[in-house]
Amino acid sequence: MRKLIAAVFTLSIFISLIIIAINGCGGDRNMDETEELEPAEIREYEGEKLSSINAFRENSIKGPQHIDIESYRLKIRGLVENPAHYTYDEVINNYKHYKKVVTLDCVEGWSVDILWEGMLVRELIAESSPLPSTKVVIFHAYDGYTTSFSLDYIMGNDIIMAYKMNEVALPSERGYPFQLVAESKWGYKWIRWITEIELSDDVNYRGYWESRGYSNTGDLDKGFSEE
Amino acid sequence: MKSLARQKLFKSIIHWLLTFLVIVYVVTGFGITEFRTVEALTLGLLTKNLAFKIHNNLWIPFIILLGLHIFLSLIRRRKKVVYGL
Numbered sequence: 001m002r003k004l005i006a007a008v009f010t011l012s013i014f015i016s017l018i019i020i021a022i023n024g025c026g027g028d029r030n031m032d033e034t035e036e037l038e039p040a041e042i043r044e045y046e047g048e049k050l051s052s053i054n055a056f057r058e059n060s061i062k063g064p065q066h067i068d069i070e071s072y073r074l075k076i077r078g079l080v081e082n083p084a085h086y087t088y089d090e091v092i093n094n095y096k097h098y099k100k101v102v103t104l105d106c107v108e109g110w111s112v113d114i115l116w117e118g119m120l121v122r123e124l125i126a127e128s129s130p131l132p133s134t135k136v137v138i139f140h141a142y143d144g145y146t147t148s149f150s151l152d153y154i155m156g157n158d159i160i161m162a163y164k165m166n167e168v169a170l171p172s173e174r175g176y177p178f179q180l181v182a183e184s185k186w187g188y189k190w191i192r193w194i195t196e197i198e199l200s201d202d203v204n205y206r207g208y209w210e211s212r213g214y215s216n217t218g219d220l221d222k223g224f225s226e227e
Numbered sequence: 228m229k230s231l232a233r234q235k236l237f238k239s240i241i242h243w244l245l246t247f248l249v250i251v252y253v254v255t256g257f258g259i260t261e262f263r264t265v266e267a268l269t270l271g272l273l274t275k276n277l278a279f280k281i282h283n284n285l286w287i288p289f290i291i292l293l294g295l296h297i298f299l300s301l302i303r304r305r306k307k308v309v310y311g312l
Contacts, residue, residue: 059262214276
């Protein structure tokens with residue numbers, strides 16, 4: 001009787017080990033397949049600490065915009081020889097990418113250090129050949145927001161139109177598909193959800209906040225309120 | 228007696244001005260951070276830019292009123308101790 005119990009016990013352990021071995025090996029799962037997950041944002045770049053992409057305060061004029069990327073077109077128009085309409089992929093694939101850590105300083109008093117990646121605006125504009133009379137570059141956003149810069153500022157600096165921040169694609173609330181990285185300018189010049197770049201000779205043009213009393217140049221080293 | 232009444236009135240004015248200033252401080256603060264809501268609630272009267280201007284210029288009167296408020300309270304407390312008022 002004792003032998004029978006020992007035999008049953010040994011047999012049950014043996015069967016259990018076989019079951020565990022089969023399941024442990026993954027059964028019908030294919031271990032060679034690797035599924036790519038969404039990348040996580042980086043918080044340090046070349047020894048420099050970065051802010052989180054969630055460290056922004058939501059302060060857009062109409063709340064976060066959700067753009068259908070299939071129908072999205074980036075227009076470059078106005079005083080140019082070749083007006084252009086680009087899809088999101090065309091912008092991403094046809095232009096060289098640049099990355100840079102730039103601090104966004106908001107007039108509300110907060111700031112964030114972010115690694116931005118995108119295309120140079122001057123390269124996008126140059127492709128459309130601006131006319132000599134162009135003096136101002138006006139950016140339009142999906143929510144109706146606008147802001148403008150002198151052509152000299154755009155052409156004379158490495159101004160990025162970002163599609164990535166901290167190595168991840170811009171989330172909708174941060175300006176997907178494109179946000180301007182208006183270096184050395186107050187945060188209200190960093191237009192999000194860009195849909196149009198208009199070249200103009202209207203030096204008196206004022207964007208959304210600029211027409212409500214904010215400085216037109218938006219230089220960081222000066223106050224943002226226009227007296 | 229007259230001077231005591233005057234002092235009480237002055238203290239009361241300071242108190243209410245300080246209360247008003249604190250409320251304005253809070254409202255203009257919201258006018259900056261929650262500008263969409265505040266602009267709608269004030270029918271566009273308190274814009275973000277105006278809220279900024281008011282908010283940024285309030286700290287001097289705020290400190291003066293707060294200083295006066297504390298000072299008057301201290302005087303009254305001292306009088307209470309000395310004269311048993």
